[in-house]
């Protein structure tokens with residue numbers, strides 16, 4: 222019995238430093254990573270795969286220069302970022318820093334593009350049919366970019382899934398240790 226207890230304690234000591242708690246990463250966002258949106262953006266939505274605490278934050282940059290954000294609302298697992306001024310044509314980087322429910326910091330970044338040229342194009346100068354074709358092509362591009370974005374999000378989440386598996390193993394080891402501990406204590410009393 223003591224050998225078992227020793228082995229369980231050893232495995233716990235090995236497991237716990239690896240990952241005690243799941244960390245939070247962005248699993249979805251609007252606009253999405255790699256997306257091209259055709260209207261100015263007033264608000265960013267970030268959805269995390271785990272709980273986030275107040276003081277989680279984002280920095281928005283255009284061409285490497287920081288842009289002022291308005292209010293950042295944390296409604297775990299969502300974060301809403303109101304922009305002081307609408308994000309017009311350009312490519313934007315969103316750098317996020319999240320404080321997970323275990324108070325550990327995670328960070329990452331994604332980018333999206335605003336391209337208002339489709340809406341801004343003078344309608345009376347282009348034949349309607351031609352414009353339809355252009356619209357179709359651009360819609361397809363946006364779709365494939367969104368698919369890519371989903372793939373890259375899936376890659377980021379692999380890390381989190383491994384953490385969850387380790388968490389499960391750790392929890393099982395802990396339960397086993399408690400059960401063995403109770404048996405050992407009872408044995409001593411008798």
Ligand SMILES: [Cu+2]
Nearest residue numbers: 242244323325
């Ligand atoms: Cu942690």
